[in-house]
């Protein structure tokens with residue numbers, strides 16, 4: 001019986017996610033065996049610099065993809081939101097498991113909510129998407145960059161460096177830190193990152209055996225939703241260094257109907273003073289993503305993105 005080599009980053013979150021995926025796949029294919037292959041990525045090595053300054057898409061995936069090309073690994077487990085909008089030729093996402101909670105969450109001193117935080121409170125986040133939306137909602141807040149894995153960030157909050165930090169609910173739940181959450185931020189206040197809360201299992205596009213295994217673990221409603229979000233991202237050519245968010249949901253569809261996808265897309269200026277946001281519905285996820293992207297680009301989002309990209313290069 002085949003043994004699959006599985007690529008993963010070495011962080012606690014990555015290892016937890018990968019081991020969870022392996023556990024699920026074992027239930028689907030009981031004879032199969034799996035071996036973990038830990039890979040240190042560029043993103044893991046530059047922990048002290050704000051990611052938006054480092055630039056470059058897919059900081060956490062490049063070395064992992066190389067290992068797939070080299071045949072050293074057969075598939076790799078990623079957080080979907082760390083994946084660039086476009087995959088290199090020869091690789092595909094073989095499975096997208098069911099998405100968990102996509103929301104951002106606030107972790108604060110004394111459990112205060114966003115509305116309860118004192119005037120001028122200091123928030124730790126290195127995500128332009130999160131800081132722009134927080135400032136749009138509460139212009140008095142101060143934002144400072146924070147880096148490191150989930151444990152490091154929570155420690156920095158506990159040490160008193162910040163009044164609050166913002167993280168993804170999904171990551172916290174996966175590593176059992178959900179008890180630290182002070183507030184789940186409504187998507188109306190903080191629209192999540194494209195693909196947040198979903199995993200992506202990447203493999204070679206010509207690897208029939210692995211594709212067949214992974215197909216059993218694909219969750220179609222999640223795939224449709226994140227395909228719409230990634231189409232939006234792709235049209236705007238956004239990486240993690242621009243303030244872009246998107247969130248799609250599916251209506252309950254009858255068995256003989258195509259599900260209707262509702263997609264909200266957002267682009268904001270880093271200071272939160274300009275927010276471009278649009279919601280539309282459709283049944284074709286790629287077309288829907290393009291439609292929403294083009295609508296907000298035409299309203300002025302394209303200028304904001306061009307400005308942010310220029311500043312990142314400076």
Ligand SMILES: NCc1[nH]cc(CCC(=O)O)c1CC(=O)O
Nearest residue numbers: 079081167168170171196197198
């Ligand atoms: N940017 C890092 C990252 N990539 C994936 C997650 C976990 C959440 C997810 O899988 O969407 C996180 C941490 C965070 O943003 O809090």
